[in-house]
Amino acid sequence: MTRETILIVDDEKEIRDLIGIYLENEGYKVLKCMNGLEALDYLQKEEVDLIVLDIMMPRMDGMEACMKIREEKSMPIIMLSAKTEDMDKILGLTSGADDYVTKPFNPLELIARIKSQLRRYKKFTNKLVVQDENIIEIDELLINTSTHEVKVGDREVKLTPIEFSILELLARNKGIVFSIEKIYERVWKEEFFKSDNTVMVHIRKLREKIEEDSRKPKYIKTVWGVGYKVESL
Incomplete structure (x- = not known):
């Protein structure tokens, strides 16, 4: 069975490593990078099933990265942010994200949301004979x-x-x-x-x-x- 690949995009190494440990324990393949530009580069070379994307990052933030990703890709994107205001959540979802999680977060809740998004995505990308x-x-x-x-x-x-x-x-x-x-x-x-x-x-x-x-x-x-x-x- 092919492992699903999760791309973690966050400028904080501790966050990348924490999420990565939990995902690897669940059997996922994990890719990590520290800003939106690196994420876009990864997506040109790697098949990715879901992206965990921080908003506040140097060089290219999560909002801009999300909009650029959505020009070509439809895999689920879960935004991470230390901001809790409703407007920040709205902006994240408006840029193309499927879900939004605020920091600090419970890693187990994040994993549950990742699994939920992957189940939904697989359901609608399953290539069947069209009836x-x-x-x-x-x-x-x-x-x-x-x-x-x-x-x-x-x-x-x-x-x-x-x-x-x-x-x-x-x-x-x-x-x-x-x-x-x-x-x-x-x-x-x-x-x-x-x-x-x-x-x-x-x-x-x-x-x-x-x-x-x-x-x-x-x-x-x-x-x-x-x-x-x-x-x-």
Whole structure:
């Protein structure tokens, strides 16, 4: 069985080594580097399944690195930061991250989040023979749940695993309104906390990618005071 490869990007050697020890004990292959430029270089040479990416780093910080990675790659990215403000979390998720963990963190919690992201990613990148039930079409929006491909007309749209999971959930249940709480629990498989605005950030990014005008969404509709839905067009 091929070991999954995790890239740890952090300018603090102690953090890299700590996370690396826990990951290696779980059987993962670990790569380490200390800034965003080194991470981009690694990704040109190595197949990486998930990235643990610190925000505050010299030369190229995690935000910029994440945005550059997302231009070509869709593997899960978990942000690390000593900042705890909601706006910092929103910026991290907006730049393309799938999850956000604040320092100091419990290494066991981080490992659990890594495993969760990898399970989700493997589910949607499993290359199967495409059957009819793997294709969801809504007007010009086409979702292939087998190959994790999304197109709007002739334009291919690159989504993160979380964005894809949200879109698939809503598209498979056209006309049904999902609350923020239900979306979080169905996609993240975790208990929802009222102060968490993670879902709204991902919905906004998803709209920016698939909607012609994200301010007047065609596919993902807001039902004020209730939640979100995808309508049949």
